[in-house]
Amino acid sequence: MLLTTLRFLTAHALSALAEPRCCACEAPVPLETVFCGPCATTLVEVDGGGDPRRVEAAAFAYGGALRDAIVRFKYGGRDDLARPLGALLCRLRAPVALARPGVLVPVPSHASRLASRGYEPSALLGRALAEAVGAPLLVDGLVKTAPSPAQAGLDRRARLSNLAGSLRCQRPGVLRGVRVVLVDDVRTTGATLAACTAALEEAGAHVLGHAVLAAAEP
Template sequence: MFRFIRPTLNEFIDLLFPQLCFGCDKPLEFSEKVLCTPCRINLPETGHHCEPYDQNLLNKFAGKVPIQFLASYLYFNKGGIVQKLIHGIKYKGYKEAAKEIASWYGHQLKLENRFVKDIDVILGVPLHKSRLQQRGYNQADWIADGLAESLGIPFRTDVLIRQQFKASQTHKNRLERWENVKTVFAVVDKESIKGKHVLVVDDVLTTGATLEACAQELLKAGCGAVSVITLAVAGK
């Protein structure tokens, strides 16, 4: 009996306090999550997963670290819907939104990209424990978890750690970002990734320095290949 009451109560709560679309602030329908259908349809998708060797993306890594597959789901433009989403995910506690949006991309990848079939394990770019305590969650882990569930691939949080706390990367150029993070990460469970294809996940791809540093440590620890997926990348 109670299993029939629960959805009714949830629908009643939604009726009194409707969830709003992140994009246009209109109330969501019962079947919608995070974004209303028009806003979701109009998301600025990159289509990178259809062209896994996109040179503009790979140039960010400048050949320092071999990356098997690299893609971002959405274009990030100043003042746009994706900036609003990322800001909410990163600073306002909307971690469930991160997982939901990542699951959308995961389902797309499963249908349209052959490279993800070879991935053995998914990792989020880790936060330092002091930053994690301050924020209360790691947005990259929630994105990674959404991808992992939709793709049916194991997700781990106990393989890669951030062993040093560093200042924000926001106002640094590419070289400064690389110098800031090149010795920050460490692999604490080498056996779990030995010879495996590891997917590293983050929220936004900027210069790629943080992701390079993660990939470098994973490859040094013996993993077979590293791929990278982010929720967003700077727009054209």
């Protein structure tokens, strides 16, 4: 645990000293800039709207440079990308704040995936949004009790079947009666978010919806 923490701190110290780079292609960029000019042109914003009492918000469409950056962040060991990508997620601070959540809860990975990766992407992104809206982030609100079979290429029904019984609220005493917004990196079919919602509501939480960095579907 100590070694993992030291590696994390060392990586962040080095990244703070390094020349700013595009999160997708590594081209040099000005300070506090997420993407270079060409990569930035591939971003597609997702329009908000709808019932202000219900949060179903995605900041951008999943594709182009953002997809490349998320893949590097999740699967390439690039936890240093949490800060710039978290800043993009904060585009959703207005609709999330308007819903007045009592707490934000990140969508969890299974313990085996968390151990191999060394960090929880949704929790790292959620920190930025929680700070922006002034709500606490409950990183252990949900636990994934079993790894899911491969989800790629599956429709919503099949994904829900894969997830059956694999998510559980492990802080029911804290979350009962509390207004919750889920946080994740990517919404594909919405099956994972639906399973998380069901687990929280079974424990008595009031789930207002979710905020995700990118949506793979309209």
